[in-house]
Amino acid sequence: MNIERHPWIRLAVTSVAAAFVTLASFAAPAAAQEKVTVFAAASMKNALDNANKAWSAQEGRQVTVSYAASSALAKQIENGAPADILISADLDWMKYLSDKKLVKEDTRFNWLGNRIVLVAAKDTANPVDIRPGFDLAGLLKGGRLAIGEPNAVPAGKYGKAALEKLGIWSSVEKSVASAESVRAALALVSRGEAPYGIVYRTDAAADPGVTIVGVFPADTHPPIVYPIAILSESKSKDAPAYLDYLKSARAAPFFEKEGFIVLK
Structure with missing residues (x-):
């Protein structure tokens, strides 16, 4: 049969070819995804x-x-x-x-x-000498200590361990503002909702709204x-x-x- 003599057949062939091209164009991105x-x-x-x-x-x-x-x-x-x-x-x-x-x-x-550090809102606090028995409760002045949930969030677990080793956890335990993640704890300090917080050094570096006022000695908590x-x-x-x-x-x-x- 001569396709040229039957335009309707030529149209059908062209439509099928176009359909294959269309299907191929959809298949290619799917593989790339x-x-x-x-x-x-x-x-x-x-x-x-x-x-x-x-x-x-x-x-x-x-x-x-x-x-x-x-x-x-x-x-x-x-x-x-x-x-x-x-x-x-x-x-x-x-x-x-x-x-x-x-x-x-x-x-x-x-x-x-990583390392854990004590942070405060930018330009609101002086450097802190983090050592056994330091007066963190006095620094808080009735405010909250932002920290990842101490029994689950790793940064909170490290922070709690460090404060226990330094002998001051009991003095601040009731002042803890537990956060769902270390970034959430950081945000509490950055927004001024907590005067101090314990976060990773890397998080503090990522937020221009906070400053590091002290670094916890590595021997006060398990290796991070x-x-x-x-x-x-x-x-x-x-x-x-x-x-x-x-x-x-x-x-x-x-x-x-x-x-x-x-x-x-």
Whole structure:
């Protein structure tokens, strides 16, 4: 049959070809939407956002991050939240998931370190000598001490441990304003709702509304370690490459710039 002599057949063939082109145009972006989903401690935000922008620009791959307290993230993962990688602000919550077989053990790595500091609103306080028995209650003057929830949020746990070691937890316990994450505790100080707070050094550096008035000695609390691992239910083919990138010399400057210590 000569198609040229039957215009209606030529039209049908053209329409089918166009349909295939249209379907192909939808299929291509879908394949390109492969991404890595990361659950990360709230204190990671500035450094991790910058590192992710660089990786996406260099590799053409996407990263989506949910930031919250490590305790909240671990519970979400336990309850089935879809994620590929967890970055916890302490070893306990990573172990919590590891014990439940929710972590790929061969990918688990102690990645970063940090310090906890005492902060106050910008230009409102003098330097504080943090030593055994120092009068934190007197500094508060009836105000609140902003801190991550001391029994769950890693920064709060470290802060409580330090104050107990220094012998002053009992004097300020009733003045504690527990926050859902370290960034929430930081915001209370930055907004002037609490005169002092205990946060990570990296968080203090990220908020121009606060100033560091003292650094807690490292021997007053357990070592601050940020472990990272791929989760057992990860479906992303890009997760191993992304993990390797974060652990590489290419990514290290983004975290060192914010005050993190890259562990060897």
